[in-house]
Amino acid sequence: MATHRTFSRPNGLCAAVLLAGSLVWGSVHAQAPKYAQRPVKMVVPFAAGGAIDAMARPVADALGRELGQTVIVDNKPGAAGNIGAALVAKAPADGYTLLVGTSATHGANPAMFASLPYDAAADFEPISLWGAVxxxxxxxxxxxxxxxxxxxxxxxxxxxxxxxxxxxxxxxxxxxxxxxxxxxxxxxxxxxxxxxxxxxxxxxxxxxxxxxxxxxxxxxxxxxxxxxxxxxAAPERHFALPDVPTFAELGLPSVEAATWAGVFVPKGTPAAIVQELNAAFARVMAQKPVQDALRANGVQIQSLQGERFRTFVNGEIKRWGAMVREAKITPE
Missing domain, CATH: 3.40.190.10 (Periplasmic binding protein-like II)
Known part of the structure; x- marks a missing residue:
């Protein structure tokens, strides 16, 4: 009996540990994300080394850490951003191809180009605005x-x-x-x-x-x-040029223009993936190293996710479109 009692407690403890471990593993397995099981591509529709590319790279690195996968920055320049935007619009809506959209692709271009290879409003799901330069x-x-x-x-x-x-x-x-x-x-x-x-x-x-x-x-x-x-050309002086006045200070308040950037996915991307990306970008944009990297490139940070970003984009399409039509600007 003594021998039986000596081994029964460890066996019971072992069984308890195994049971607890199986429950933990089962819980983790059940909660394992279905998204980001392979590298994600972030398409920048402008050349490497430019303002948009400089914004995208620190964000992509941080997003990769959040998702646990490599986020590859893929530059697809040409036609004022239209080539890269069209590529993403036609990509599978699975969350593995992101677009860095801008004040060109989702602002001026819809009014400037008579035949655009994508619909800025209908073909994309806005995820996150990063800020503007x-x-x-x-x-x-x-x-x-x-x-x-x-x-x-x-x-x-x-x-x-x-x-x-x-x-x-x-x-x-x-x-x-x-x-x-x-x-x-x-x-x-x-x-x-x-x-x-x-x-x-x-x-x-x-x-x-x-x-x-x-x-x-x-x-x-x-x-x-x-x-x-x-x-x-901003409502207030820029932190990198504190001694340079704004046009508003000089009596020209209507001169206000910035290059903004944010990320989009193709329309039809599953809601669960959209929500996960919204949350991931909210965390990314709250990170001080990311903010420092963006500010070092002159970016005034403005983090908007989901529907707030959609409202912003719709307003930009309307604002820039009216300006393009009034000035009768066409591709040159």
């Missing part, structure tokens, strides 16, 4: 105007002579120039380029007179003394 009016520091009033005076003195470069027709850089022309009552010449980088290079080379550029891209040249920042 305001545009700043810059000139060549060696030969450009020293202030917005001086620039306006020069433009009025010689209508249709001063030029401004942009990353292409219909981009926020171009539309900021249109806003400025209308608000300041001046006539400028738009010079579109295939991207912001060549436009900036020509401004540095003295081939154009001015440019609206994203703060993140212009900032290194401003700090190096190669470009002079005259005004920020």
């Amino acid at each position: 305001p545009n700043v009016l810059v000139v060549n520091a060696a030969q450009g105007a020293r202030s917005v009033p001086e620039l306006i005076e020069a433009a009025r003195r010689e209508p249709g002579k001063l030029t401004y470069g942009s990353a292409g027709a219909g981009t926020s850089l171009h539309l900021a120039g249109v806003m400025f022309e209308k608000a300041a009552k001046v006539q400028l010449v738009h010079v579109p380029y295939k991207g912001g980088a060549p436009a900036s290079m020509d401004l540095l080379g003295g081939n154009t007179n001015m440019m609206f550029d994203t703060i993140s891209v212009a900032l290194p040249n401003v700090r190096a003394g190669k470009l002079r920042a005259l005004a920020v």
Whole structure:
């Protein structure tokens, strides 16, 4: 009996441990997510090294940690973002292909292109807005105007002579120039380029007179003394350029333009996956390292998920669309 009693307790304990372990394993197994069982692709519809790409990479890294899977940034530039957006619109709605949508793909493009290969509102499910990089009016520091009033005076003195470069027709850089022309009552010449980088290079080379550029891209040249920042196209001064006034401060409050970015999935993605992504991005955007990385690139963070992001997007399509139609902007 003593022998029986000696071994019965360990056996009972062992059985209890095994039972508890099986219950825990069963619980974990039952709660195991059906989503993110393989790498996820995040399509950036613009070239590597640009403002949107710089926003996407720290977010993608953090999302990968949240999902426990690699998130691959896949650059698909071309046609003002339309190529990459169309690719995601036609991708399987399974949560494994995400789109970094912007003020171009989900703002100006629906009005600017007569035949768009996707429907910005109907073909996507908005997941998360990350924030925006305001545009700043810059000139060549060696030969450009020293202030917005001086620039306006020069433009009025010689209508249709001063030029401004942009990353292409219909981009926020171009539309900021249109806003400025209308608000300041001046006539400028738009010079579109295939991207912001060549436009900036020509401004540095003295081939154009001015440019609206994203703060993140212009900032290194401003700090190096190669470009002079005259005004920020935002409601308030930017944290990276605290000494540069806003257009509103200069009496031109309608000049407000920024390049925003957020993530979308194809329409029809299962609600459970959409909810999981909403929650994951909310956690990602709350992380200080992510916020620090975005702010280092000039991003003013604005985290919106789900229906709040949808409302924002619908408003942007309406706002930018009205501007494009009024200015009669077409792809160049």
